[in-house]
Amino acid sequence: MDNTDSVAVKEACARFDFDPKRLLDILWQVQDVNRCVDANALTDIAQATGLPRVSVDGVASFYHFYSSRPKGRFAIYLCDDIVDRQHGFNDLLAVLRDELGIAPGQITADGLFSVDLTPCIGLCDQPPGLLVNQYIAGSLTPAKLRRLLQDLKKDSHPGSSFTQGGEGQNGNSLIQTRLKNNIRRRGAILGSGQLTESGLQNASELSSFEILETLRASGLRGRGGAGYPVWQKLDTAFRQITADKVVICNADEGEPGTFKDRVLLTEQPDLVFEGMTIAARATGASQGILYLRAEYRYLEAWLEERLAQRRAEGLLGSHICGTEGFNFDIRIQRGAGAYICGEESALIRSCEGGRGEPTSRPPYPAIQGYKGLPTTVNNVETFCCIARIFEIGATAFARLGTPQSTGTKLFSVSGDCRKPGVYEFPFGLTVRELLNHCQADDAAAVVVGGPSGQIIGRNEFDRRLCFEDLATAGAFVVFNSTRNILEIVRAYIQFFVDESCGYCTPCRVGNVFLLERMDKIIAGKGETTDIDYLRQLADTIIETSRCGLGHTSPRPILSTLANFPLVYAALLKAPNAGSQPGFDIQKALDEARHLAHRGSTLYDRDYSGGVS
Amino acid sequence: MSETLASTFTIQVDGQTVTVQAGQSIMEACDAAGIYIPRLCDCEGLVPQGSCRVCCVDINGRIQAACTQPAAPGQVIGNETPTLNAHRRTLVEMLFHEGNHLCPICEASGRCELQAMAYRLGITQASPYPYLQPVRPVDASHPDIALDNNRCILCGRCIRASRDIDQKHVFDYVGRGIHKRIGVSAARLAETDASLEDEAIARGTCPVGCILRKREGFDTPVGQRLFDRRPIDLDNAVQHHIPTQAVPAHIESDPP
Numbered sequence: 001m002d003n004t005d006s007v008a009v010k011e012a013c014a015r016f017d018f019d020p021k022r023l024l025d026i027l028w029q030v031q032d033v034n035r036c037v038d039a040n041a042l043t044d045i046a047q048a049t050g051l052p053r054v055s056v057d058g059v060a061s062f063y064h065f066y067s068s069r070p071k072g073r074f075a076i077y078l079c080d081d082i083v084d085r086q087h088g089f090n091d092l093l094a095v096l097r098d099e100l101g102i103a104p105g106q107i108t109a110d111g112l113f114s115v116d117l118t119p120c121i122g123l124c125d126q127p128p129g130l131l132v133n134q135y136i137a138g139s140l141t142p143a144k145l146r147r148l149l150q151d152l153k154k155d156s157h158p159g160s161s162f163t164q165g166g167e168g169q170n171g172n173s174l175i176q177t178r179l180k181n182n183i184r185r186r187g188a189i190l191g192s193g194q195l196t197e198s199g200l201q202n203a204s205e206l207s208s209f210e211i212l213e214t215l216r217a218s219g220l221r222g223r224g225g226a227g228y229p230v231w232q233k234l235d236t237a238f239r240q241i242t243a244d245k246v247v248i249c250n251a252d253e254g255e256p257g258t259f260k261d262r263v264l265l266t267e268q269p270d271l272v273f274e275g276m277t278i279a280a281r282a283t284g285a286s287q288g289i290l291y292l293r294a295e296y297r298y299l300e301a302w303l304e305e306r307l308a309q310r311r312a313e314g315l316l317g318s319h320i321c322g323t324e325g326f327n328f329d330i331r332i333q334r335g336a337g338a339y340i341c342g343e344e345s346a347l348i349r350s351c352e353g354g355r356g357e358p359t360s361r362p363p364y365p366a367i368q369g370y371k372g373l374p375t376t377v378n379n380v381e382t383f384c385c386i387a388r389i390f391e392i393g394a395t396a397f398a399r400l401g402t403p404q405s406t407g408t409k410l411f412s413v414s415g416d417c418r419k420p421g422v423y424e425f426p427f428g429l430t431v432r433e434l435l436n437h438c439q440a441d442d443a444a445a446v447v448v449g450g451p452s453g454q455i456i457g458r459n460e461f462d463r464r465l466c467f468e469d470l471a472t473a474g475a476f477v478v479f480n481s482t483r484n485i486l487e488i489v490r491a492y493i494q495f496f497v498d499e500s501c502g503y504c505t506p507c508r509v510g511n512v513f514l515l516e517r518m519d520k521i522i523a524g525k526g527e528t529t530d531i532d533y534l535r536q537l538a539d540t541i542i543e544t545s546r547c548g549l550g551h552t553s554p555r556p557i558l559s560t561l562a563n564f565p566l567v568y569a570a571l572l573k574a575p576n577a578g579s580q581p582g583f584d585i586q587k588a589l590d591e592a593r594h595l596a597h598r599g600s601t602l603y604d605r606d607y608s609g610g611v612s
Numbered sequence: 613m614s615e616t617l618a619s620t621f622t623i624q625v626d627g628q629t630v631t632v633q634a635g636q637s638i639m640e641a642c643d644a645a646g647i648y649i650p651r652l653c654d655c656e657g658l659v660p661q662g663s664c665r666v667c668c669v670d671i672n673g674r675i676q677a678a679c680t681q682p683a684a685p686g687q688v689i690g691n692e693t694p695t696l697n698a699h700r701r702t703l704v705e706m707l708f709h710e711g712n713h714l715c716p717i718c719e720a721s722g723r724c725e726l727q728a729m730a731y732r733l734g735i736t737q738a739s740p741y742p743y744l745q746p747v748r749p750v751d752a753s754h755p756d757i758a759l760d761n762n763r764c765i766l767c768g769r770c771i772r773a774s775r776d777i778d779q780k781h782v783f784d785y786v787g788r789g790i791h792k793r794i795g796v797s798a799a800r801l802a803e804t805d806a807s808l809e810d811e812a813i814a815r816g817t818c819p820v821g822c823i824l825r826k827r828e829g830f831d832t833p834v835g836q837r838l839f840d841r842r843p844i845d846l847d848n849a850v851q852h853h854i855p856t857q858a859v860p861a862h863i864e865s866d867p868p
């Protein structure tokens with residue numbers, strides 16, 4: 001290895017005190033400087049941190065944004081979410097091929113550019129989007145992309161037409177984007193004007209017990225998907241008698257089709273931090289972590305500045321709001337590209353520098369989480385709700401929404417509609433109402449809650465968006481009648497194949513089987529027996545998987561089988577009389593060919609390589 | 613609360629009453645009571661990890677892994693039910709199709725837990741699933757040990773034995789999802805400090821024919837091996853991992 005590479009590794013380890021728990025940060029710095037984490041870096045990091053080399057390898061190879069082979073000086077990650085694919089993705093891919101002469105997975109001969117694909121980067125309301133190093137851009141056109149490539153070649157950074165002119169704080173010199181917020185409707189969370197910090201002021205004068213009681217009275221349920229009562233989780237942590245506790249904000253926002261947490265972190269970071277501080281007051285935590293998905297690293301400087309400001313104002317640190325013994329601070333943990341790290345126990349492991357694999361419960365994180373301490377994990381929006389509750393009062397909050405789903409909800413609306421963006425509504429509005437607001441004139445299908453939610457058709461548009469009926473973390477992706485439902489389903493199953501952590505058999509292998517059968521059906525080779533095959537497989541995956549990813553991954557198939565049966569029926573043939581069901585001569589020949597080469601190009605992208 | 617803290621309590625397993633010592637997992641309680649729950653990644657003496665999911669049981673209507681789920685008072689558990697065994701068959705078929713398993717030419721045939729589990733669950737004909745045919749490297753660099761990743765089922769028994777018993781940490785998982793594999797703590801096995809004395813390398817730790825002790829392969833002829841003679845069950849599935857007992861030889865010496 002190059003000596004300078006080795007120096008970079010040593011510097012990275014030293015910067016984080018050779019702490020194995022900061023392995024993600026160490027790997028990031030090595031990746032940024034050396035543009036890869038290669039075999040020598042693994043050895044050096046292992047030596048410096050005292051970790052077994054294979055464990056460093058295990059972590060580096062787990063995350064999407066660390067690579068064993070060098071990336072370009074400008075590492076382009078093109079978002080290949082289904083919405084992007086339907087809105088200009090192919091044109092961008094053509095430009096990249098044309099201008100750089102490379103396809104995804106490749107690097108230019110001069111090492112200047114690499115191109116890779118990446119799942120939803122949180123810009124579904126302004127597609128198509130991409131990441132390049134720490135920059136992000138949406139609403140791209142071929143012309144804009146050409147311009148971006150020229151800027152990078154000429155000046156080594158994107159020009160002002162990419163880094164300035166963003167809406168609201170997006171144009172802030174610490175954020176440097178041209179992104180839009182697309183806030184279409186404001187309510188209790190987005191709409192209360194200038195922040196007064198009165199929520200925190202009020203809470204600082206209350207005891208833990210009183211804070212928990214207020215949250216209970218508000219009826220607040222988590223906004224990250226599961227809808228667990230917020231007071232209950234905090235109460236569990238509060239009851240633990242330990243030296244310290246931890247409050248974590250889940251800003252992993254990995255569900256394709258969601259982006260409202262991005263907008264909250266852009267426009268209301270103080271509200272998020274205020275909510276975290278109140279939660280810390282409730283449980284008695286002194287440590288806070290904001291787990292920020294790597295795709296949002298462009299927000300880091302902005303968020304760090306807000307944290308510094310809060311420390312200066314006495315809203316973080318010691319004796320918060322002048323209250324004796326109220327001590328709390330927050331650090332930002334950058335993820336490294338793994339949807340599963342949104343699952344709270346995987347997120348905690350990731351914060352500890354490990355592979356983002358969920359852990360077995362019990363113990364529950366609220367009893368034993370980050371570094372063994374009682375840890376509560378909540379969604380970005382949940383913390384905003386907490387702050388507002390202590391500002392407007394539990395009763396006013398509970399008056400909004402429905403009995404089991406109090407307050408307002410932020411919806412991330414995208415796809416085939418004229419007004420995509422963030423909509424804040426009290427819980428309980430119907431799908432049809434939201435479709436009208438976003439001006440989706442020809443909606444044929446809506447993905448509610450993202451791939452792990454439901455794909456519904458027109459006969460379900462009167463259902464209500466709330467925990468009592470259609471529960472959702474906020475993704476709301478509209479597809480019009482020209483879209484191919486099965487292609488959407490296929491894209492989502494592919495997403496789960498790519499994002500399964502691989503810990504347990506049914507999810508690791510079963511999703512690959514689902515994908516194979518969807519391909520067969522889409523190719524027009526499906527048989528009626530394939531439906532039972534899919535259902536049975538889905539049943540085993542859902543029933544025996546270890547975490548929420550496997551419990552929900554077959555849903556795109558199951559919900560479309562229920563809501564769009566004709567789409568499948570149109571493509572399926574009865575099994576050929578006389579021939580064995582499932583037998584496909586072409587496939588059998590292909591298999592023989594693969595076997596002869598000992599390789600299956602379809603499913604084994606890099607089985608022979610190391611880190612992907 | 614006081615009931616859960618009592619030192620013993622009972623649960624129901626397939627209609628049978630089982631006495632549990634507080635702190636036991638469902639698997640441990642059933643093992644002690646002589647009730648076999650099928651398993652592949654779990655192994656006595658190693659911390660359970662709940663990854664193969666073959667030990668899935670029905671606990672008051674919810675399916676959970678018996679090896680990691682604590683037993684709790686009043687649990688009504690289904691184990692040998694048609695539904696669970698159907699799930700287990702699917703899981704075992706997944707493991708077969710995920711790797712490259714050609715039993716007739718495999719050195720582990722007859723003492724392989726995956727093969728034995730397939731027989732136990734009645735997998736006698738081809739399954740409907742596709743073969744994934746991965747390209748996985750064989751590492752024969754070590755003078756005494758070979759690693760044929762084609763047959764690895766990612767049970768992690770070698771990882772835990774090496775880390776917790778041998779204190780060497782020769783193995784760990786690398787990669788993610790379907791690309792997840794077993795890695796070794798160097799470029800190849802020969803450069804690690806793995807040795808035949810390791811518990812991780814002891815026969816029976818690896819349930820399949822992935823970790824191979826060179827020159828010992830065909831010491832017992834195929835056809836006369838443990839699972840050739842009797843189905844996998846409680847008596848012969850549980851390995852005893854005690855640090856001082858380097859090579860548990862009891863498998864082959866079992867009376868016919």
Ligand SMILES: Cc1cc2nc3c(=O)[nH]c(=O)nc-3n(C[C@H](O)[C@H](O)[C@H](O)COP(=O)(O)O)c2cc1C
Pocket residue numbers: 221222223224225226227228250251252253254255339340341342343344345377378379380382547548549
């Ligand atoms: C695969 C998977 C991904 C998840 N991703 C997220 C996420 O990106 N953001 C989030 O807030 N919660 C996510 N969750 C839910 C978290 O596990 C957890 O329930 C949530 O952060 C709790 O916060 P809440 O109670 O405020 O909703 C995910 C869960 C699973 C199973």
Ligand code: SF4
Pocket residue numbers: 340358499500501502503504505507508545546547548549550551
């Ligand atoms: S269900 Fe999937 S994501 Fe969850 S632990 Fe199992 S393999 Fe990992």
Ligand code: SF4
Pocket residue numbers: 712713714715716718719720721722724725726727763820821822
């Ligand atoms: S490891 Fe077991 S299942 Fe695999 S080929 Fe060998 S005997 Fe067969």
Ligand code: SF4
Pocket residue numbers: 763764765766767768769770771794817818819820822823
């Ligand atoms: S090598 Fe053997 S013991 Fe290790 S994970 Fe693979 S199958 Fe299990």
